[in-house]
Amino acid sequence: MNVEWLEAFLITTKAKSLTKASEQLHMTQPALSKQMRKLEEDLGATLFIRSATGVELTEAGKILFEEIEPVLRKIHSIRKDILMTKGITGIKIGTWPSIAAFYLPDRLAAAKKSHKDREISIKVSYSYKEILRFLREGIIDVALLDDREIQHPYWSKQLFSEPFYLFVHRQHPLAKRDHIYFNDVKDESLVVLPPSCDVRILLEKAFKIHNADLKISSEIDFGQSIIGFISANLGVSILPEIFTHHADQSRIKALPIVDFKMKRVISLISRNPDMGKLLLSLLFSPY
Amino acid sequence: MNVEWLEAFLITTKAKSLTKASEQLHMTQPALSKQMRKLEEDLGATLFIRSATGVELTEAGKILFEEIEPVLRKIHSIRKDILMTKGITGIKIGTWPSIAAFYLPDRLAAAKKSHKDREISIKVSYSYKEILRFLREGIIDVALLDDREIQHPYWSKQLFSEPFYLFVHRQHPLAKRDHIYFNDVKDESLVVLPPSCDVRILLEKAFKIHNADLKISSEIDFGQSIIGFISANLGVSILPEIFTHHADQSRIKALPIVDFKMKRVISLISRNPDMGKLLLSLLFSPY
DNA sequence: TAAGGGTATAACAAATGGTTATGGGTGATC
DNA sequence: GATCACCCATAACCATTTGTTATACCCTTA
Numbered sequence: 001m002n003v004e005w006l007e008a009f010l011i012t013t014k015a016k017s018l019t020k021a022s023e024q025l026h027m028t029q030p031a032l033s034k035q036m037r038k039l040e041e042d043l044g045a046t047l048f049i050r051s052a053t054g055v056e057l058t059e060a061g062k063i064l065f066e067e068i069e070p071v072l073r074k075i076h077s078i079r080k081d082i083l084m085t086k087g088i089t090g091i092k093i094g095t096w097p098s099i100a101a102f103y104l105p106d107r108l109a110a111a112k113k114s115h116k117d118r119e120i121s122i123k124v125s126y127s128y129k130e131i132l133r134f135l136r137e138g139i140i141d142v143a144l145l146d147d148r149e150i151q152h153p154y155w156s157k158q159l160f161s162e163p164f165y166l167f168v169h170r171q172h173p174l175a176k177r178d179h180i181y182f183n184d185v186k187d188e189s190l191v192v193l194p195p196s197c198d199v200r201i202l203l204e205k206a207f208k209i210h211n212a213d214l215k216i217s218s219e220i221d222f223g224q225s226i227i228g229f230i231s232a233n234l235g236v237s238i239l240p241e242i243f244t245h246h247a248d249q250s251r252i253k254a255l256p257i258v259d260f261k262m263k264r265v266i267s268l269i270s271r272n273p274d275m276g277k278l279l280l281s282l283l284f285s286p287y
Numbered sequence: 288m289n290v291e292w293l294e295a296f297l298i299t300t301k302a303k304s305l306t307k308a309s310e311q312l313h314m315t316q317p318a319l320s321k322q323m324r325k326l327e328e329d330l331g332a333t334l335f336i337r338s339a340t341g342v343e344l345t346e347a348g349k350i351l352f353e354e355i356e357p358v359l360r361k362i363h364s365i366r367k368d369i370l371m372t373k374g375i376t377g378i379k380i381g382t383w384p385s386i387a388a389f390y391l392p393d394r395l396a397a398a399k400k401s402h403k404d405r406e407i408s409i410k411v412s413y414s415y416k417e418i419l420r421f422l423r424e425g426i427i428d429v430a431l432l433d434d435r436e437i438q439h440p441y442w443s444k445q446l447f448s449e450p451f452y453l454f455v456h457r458q459h460p461l462a463k464r465d466h467i468y469f470n471d472v473k474d475e476s477l478v479v480l481p482p483s484c485d486v487r488i489l490l491e492k493a494f495k496i497h498n499a500d501l502k503i504s505s506e507i508d509f510g511q512s513i514i515g516f517i518s519a520n521l522g523v524s525i526l527p528e529i530f531t532h533h534a535d536q537s538r539i540k541a542l543p544i545v546d547f548k549m550k551r552v553i554s555l556i557s558r559n560p561d562m563g564k565l566l567l568s569l570l571f572s573p574y
Numbered sequence: 575t576a577a578g579g580g581t582a583t584a585a586c587a588a589a590t591g592g593t594t595a596t597g598g599g600t601g602a603t604c
Numbered sequence: 605g606a607t608c609a610c611c612c613a614t615a616a617c618c619a620t621t622t623g624t625t626a627t628a629c630c631c632t633t634a
Binding site for chain 3: 619
């Protein structure tokens, strides 16, 4: 029996769907389907009732669901304790501004509670290349970025992926809608981040895929300011989901673009695999 | 991370040796070596200090050793609870006399404590073929025997393997030794079990491998009587280890035959895999 | 110095775990 | 009531993993 199967089982049960769970787990639906069959085979019992609308638990599945979470939690804490013996301290993280400003602080706050001792510092840069150089030169120990298109020799693990939204002021005509299609925005002029920025690069790639031209109304240095720009009704923008959590809901609306398949993927990249695993444990584990 | 790796880690730690543990686990030493490396890689820490005399735990290994057993116990109990939902009752076991007399009673007693409800009955026969026929015809649900040389379509899992010993009366000349070699006994006349019996068959095979002739002094129907025979100083015999636990230590001595490689292997064979797994859980699990 | 017990490594076969492509239900929508 | 969107299963395929046997090398001991 594989511990990953059990983790996947928990996710699947909560999502009530193999397809949705497989996205959360960064794998395809058939792969997850196979894993759950393996788990059922291993336990000698059917865990899910599968239907065209999703999956629900059998009696056996309910037993597993109720009992397994503390087990996984315990395994996780053992993992952490073992990594702690390595005496790793003073981890230096390099990442993009949006991650540093919107994502890391909460994680750090949660981890600090249990591990005051271990100081973590953050170095911020817009550009891939610079962050990777920092990593290579030992200025940082780990990087958080989208490394799908980058060749590198380091240990790496996907953390999450986020869809893009159209950010508009509440008074903008599109703000009445609750979702939009790419056609609704492809001819709008957008406020964008600098050319070296990951979000900008992904946006340009997405427009190319959709055979559209990215029209730029203004270019702004940092994510936080772009939000200020939109909330002053000076333009609209397409940004990753994380920006929604830090935008003023009363003035800004974020609209899902249903047929916009491009996602931003954030991975943890570490020169030293042990340090990567420790950080994963301390900051990014769901347990 | 694989749950089997963790179980193997426990066994290895207790055995202080990959080689010895690999025997207990019914696998080869390189296979176990690989598993332990995988576990170390997964955890990001070295667990064992390997030397020419065996293995011992590192600090990280000690943490794992101290913490993991209850986790495995819990997983095991969940497994059992899940199998119990299938409402399997009245399991009928078929096996050889020695297993039925010396091995099963203890196991059943231990299991009965927690599971009074589930009655288990036992059918005994000397011969493979008859036991397999019982299985085929549904007279029994599971069989306990050595199925290494048998082709069958059923679910099967090795339970244990036992070496053979020379059983002699305390007054026998060899009783002064604490171990012997095959050469010391190959010309002795032995008391043996009937020709259809598994122990007899293995014994004949072993003598053939060692290029010796099996000389028979008498043939006796059942294991328990053979022990009585020896304790009356009426002969010597070669029998599997389990007979030592039920022989009168003050009158009988069991001598390891160091260069006698033949072993008796007992597997659990079940028509219905779920029932096999349940029985494994209830009766034969180390947890 | 040779033997015996211990682990590691190489080479290979079988099983596993992932991918894409595709098919068949089911429920919502026009 | 046809069609679309969504969900799960399966097939075919490839890469990785996990087992096997054979062998090497190290250390302890006789």
